Amino acid sequence: MAARILAGPPLDAGPESLRDHLARLGPRPNARAAIKELEASGLLGRGGAGFPAGTKWRTVAARGGGDARVLANGAEGEPLSAKDRALMTLRPHLVLDGALLAASAVGAAEVVLYVGAEHRHARSALSRAIGERAATRGGLPVPVTIVDAPTAYVAGEETAAVHFVNDRDARPTAVPPRPFEAGVDGRPTLVQNVETLACAALVARRGAAWYRERGSGTTPGTTLITVTGGSSPGVREIDLGTTVADVAGMAGARLAETSAVLLGGYFGGWAPAADAWEIALDPAALRERGRTLGAGVIAFLPAGQCGVRATARIIAYMAAQSAAQCGPCVFGLRAIGDTLERIAVGTGRSGDLARLDRWGRQLPGRGACRHPDGAAGHLASALDAFGEEFRLHAATGRCSAGAAGRAA
Amino acid sequence: MIPRRRLHVDRIRCDGYGMCAELLPELIDLDDWGYPILRADVVPREFEGLARKAVEVCPVLALRLTAEPRRTPTPIARPAPASRSGS
Numbered sequence: 001m002a003a004r005i006l007a008g009p010p011l012d013a014g015p016e017s018l019r020d021h022l023a024r025l026g027p028r029p030n031a032r033a034a035i036k037e038l039e040a041s042g043l044l045g046r047g048g049a050g051f052p053a054g055t056k057w058r059t060v061a062a063r064g065g066g067d068a069r070v071l072a073n074g075a076e077g078e079p080l081s082a083k084d085r086a087l088m089t090l091r092p093h094l095v096l097d098g099a100l101l102a103a104s105a106v107g108a109a110e111v112v113l114y115v116g117a118e119h120r121h122a123r124s125a126l127s128r129a130i131g132e133r134a135a136t137r138g139g140l141p142v143p144v145t146i147v148d149a150p151t152a153y154v155a156g157e158e159t160a161a162v163h164f165v166n167d168r169d170a171r172p173t174a175v176p177p178r179p180f181e182a183g184v185d186g187r188p189t190l191v192q193n194v195e196t197l198a199c200a201a202l203v204a205r206r207g208a209a210w211y212r213e214r215g216s217g218t219t220p221g222t223t224l225i226t227v228t229g230g231s232s233p234g235v236r237e238i239d240l241g242t243t244v245a246d247v248a249g250m251a252g253a254r255l256a257e258t259s260a261v262l263l264g265g266y267f268g269g270w271a272p273a274a275d276a277w278e279i280a281l282d283p284a285a286l287r288e289r290g291r292t293l294g295a296g297v298i299a300f301l302p303a304g305q306c307g308v309r310a311t312a313r314i315i316a317y318m319a320a321q322s323a324a325q326c327g328p329c330v331f332g333l334r335a336i337g338d339t340l341e342r343i344a345v346g347t348g349r350s351g352d353l354a355r356l357d358r359w360g361r362q363l364p365g366r367g368a369c370r371h372p373d374g375a376a377g378h379l380a381s382a383l384d385a386f387g388e389e390f391r392l393h394a395a396t397g398r399c400s401a402g403a404a405g406r407a408a
Numbered sequence: 409m410i411p412r413r414r415l416h417v418d419r420i421r422c423d424g425y426g427m428c429a430e431l432l433p434e435l436i437d438l439d440d441w442g443y444p445i446l447r448a449d450v451v452p453r454e455f456e457g458l459a460r461k462a463v464e465v466c467p468v469l470a471l472r473l474t475a476e477p478r479r480t481p482t483p484i485a486r487p488a489p490a491s492r493s494g495s
Contacts, residue, residue, distance in 0.1 A: 174418050326419035331441040362439050368419045 003237045004214065004222050005198055011090055015125035018132040021093035028097050029204035031104035035061060038105075038200055040208035042220045047073055047156070047193030048267055048295045050283040053200060057106055059180050060190040066107040069184035071165065072099040074115040074122060074194040075149035075156035078265045079317070080297045083224035084194050086235040088115065088122035091198060092129035096144070098197025101204050103142050106190050110143050113194075114161050117148040153266075153321035157369045158191040160323070171323040172369035193295075195224055217241030217282030223293075225281070227251040229258070229300030241282045244298065248277070253300040260301045260385050264294025266314050267374035269381025270307065273300075292377075306401040307386035308393050311379070312340035318375045328366040332359055333375055340379075343390065346397030353394050357383060411475045413451045415459060417444055421470035428462040428471050435459070 008016050008024055016024075039054030060068050072095065076084040088095055099111045115123050126146060133140050147165050149155050155170040162183045164170035183189025192200075199221065203211045212220040219240045227233050230253030238247065244261055248254070261276035262268060269291055271279065279286070283293050301310060319333035336359050342348045356379065363376035383390060392400055415435065424442035435455060437445040451459045451473070463471045 174420050327422060327424050327441060327443040328419065328439060331443070332439070335440070359440070362445055366417075366419060366443070366445070 001214070001222075001239060004202060005087065005094070005195065005224055006090065006237050008091065015089060015092050015128065016094075018093055018129065018136070021091075025094075025097075025205060029101060029201065031101050031204070034101055034105040034200070034204045037203055037208045041203045041211040042208075043196065043199050043203060043211065044219060044283055045193055046195035046199070046223060046295065047158075048078075048264075048292075050287070050293070053192065053196050056180065056192065057102065057190060057200075060108075060188050061106040063180065063188040064107045065188075066109075067187055068106045068108040069187050069189040070099055070103045070106065070108045070111045071158075071161055071179070071184055071189055071191045072102075072111065072113045072194050072197055073156060073158070073161055073191055074113060074119065074126075075161060076116055076119065076295070077151075077153040077156040077321075078267065078295050078297060079153075080228050080262075080265045080299055081226045081295050083226045083235045083296055085116065085119040085122040087195055087198060087224060088119065089125045092122075092125040093132075094198045094201055095126065095194045096129050096133065097201035098192075098194075098199070099144070100141060101201055102190055102192060102197060108142065108190065109187075110145070110184070112165050112184060113144065113146045114149050114165065115146055116151065116156075118151050123148070152323075153318070154323045154369060154371055157371070159369060161191060162189060171325055172367075172371075174368045215240040215282075217280050218284040219282050223281075223296055225296040225298055227253075227298050227300075229253055229302060238281065241280050241285075243277070244279045244281065245277045247281065247298050248300065251298075251300065257303050258300045259303045259305065260307050262297065262299035262301065264292040265297030265299070266318060266378060268292050268294040268297065269377055270301075270311070270385035271381070272385050291381075304401055306344070306389065306399050307382065308340070308389050308399070309344045309401075311382035311386065312337070312344040315340050315375060315379060318371070318378070322371060323369070326367045326372070328363060329372040332363050332366075332372060335359060336375070336379060343393045344399075346393060346399070348394040348397065353383070353390060412453075413456055413459065413473050413475055414449045415446055415451055416449065416472045416474055417446065418470045418472070421468045423468050423470070425467050427465050427467070431462045431465065432458050436462075 035057045043053045044050045074088050103111050130144050150170045154160050157172050158179050160170045160172045162179050163173050165184050179189040179191045215221045222237050226235050230251030232252045258273040260270050316337040319337035322329045324330050339352050360376045360379040363372040426442050429436040429438045463473050
């Protein structure tokens with residue numbers, strides 16, 4: 001199926017120029033009916049939460065009094081995700097279109113592009129795109145600033161993003177107030193992932209009906225995903241509702257050679273490969289089943305690699321990436337990480353599995369942000385998907401994946 | 409009708425003194441590190457007095473009692489699966 005978000009010049013041609021962008025899509029769309037179209041389109045946010053974009057825009061517009069802010073979130077902290085930086089690098093003008101459209105629709109006086117400092121290509125593409133726009137006759141309708149987001153997992157969390165833009169401190173803040181109430185400069189702020197903005201720019205041009213022509217499940221449209229594992233990993237655009245099996249086909253991952261699939265990345269969860277294969281990548285349907293597409297990461301764990309060890313590694317990373325503000329996150333994630341590590345290397349203690357289960361259940365909702373919730377969800381899915389392997393590790397200290405599966 | 413009160417813990421402020429759980433063991437547990445776990449955030453009428461007391465004695469003022477209903481809309485996902493960034 002034809003690409004929409006990544007339509008245009010070949011992907012190896014680098015950033016699309018303003019001239020090519022205008023020739024392909026025409027001028028920046030009018031914002032007058034943008035919110036209504038967005039609501040009708042059913043577009044869900046692509047940063048991980050999957051909140052309806054139209055609802056968010058309407059809320060900020062209603063509260064902003066013509067002096068709101070737009071924060072385009074391009075801080076892609078999820079270690080397995082690369083789709084946002086690919087989009088910003090290759091289609092900077094589509095992202096800008098969406099951000100400027102949002103500014104006009106919600107009544108914002110300023111746009112901040114919050115871009116991961118390590119996404120160097122994305123940053124330079126956006127910077128150049130802003131220059132190209134500024135040099136045109138109309139110029140930029142509102143000031144657009146790039147803010148380099150620190151390289152930290154939680155820096156992309158929406159209150160952390162606002163906190164950093166305001167105070168150069170990328171730690172999440174207590175809510176309320178949420179950014180739509182008081183964000184950048186204390187003003188109601190639309191914090192929206194860059195892919196969501198790019199999609200909004202297309203919806204505004206082509207309409208909600210056009211948008212809903214794609215997608216096979218309950219959630220319409222196409223989405224960017226990042227696939228790891230398999231013989232040809234990378235960023236792809238798929239119709240929402242595509243099955244994991246189809247994604248595996250594109251990425252060259254075979255069921256017989258895959259033990260499990262991580263859906264949604266570090267913030268998501270594991271499923272045994274045989275169960276995962278028929279899962280449709282549809283945010284609404286996934287949520288019903290207690291799963292998430294998150295920011296669109298699909299990771300195939302090859303057969304022969306130990307899921308317990310993979311989980312221990314990921315949770316250790318998440319523990320280290322805690323903003324270290326809230327006790328349950330600091331102590332809970334550290335304890336869970338240490339316990340997982342013991343089990344992974346075969347030195348688990350009696351009661352470890354029960355403790356992991358209890359600690360995991362106690363975590364959700366007990367941080368200022370949802371970092372501990374994400375880790376708890378990941379842990380719960382791992383205990384479920386790798387249950388046999390966890391019990392083998394805990395009871396015998398051995399790993400069915402053999403020495404290669406043992407943690408160093 | 410008078411709205412029911414809700415307990416709210418500011419997790420950044422909370423340092424795990426545990427005084428809230430001492431006063432309100434019916435509503436608040438502590439985890440293995442001494443941080444509160446709310447069994448339910450809606451406070452039954454008979455515990456409102458003790459809940460007010462718990463708010464007053466918290467050494468870091470991390471506990472609040474609110475009369476408002478849960479705020480909507482909140483652009484966040486349900487607890488699990490979780491989500492982290494501005495969508």
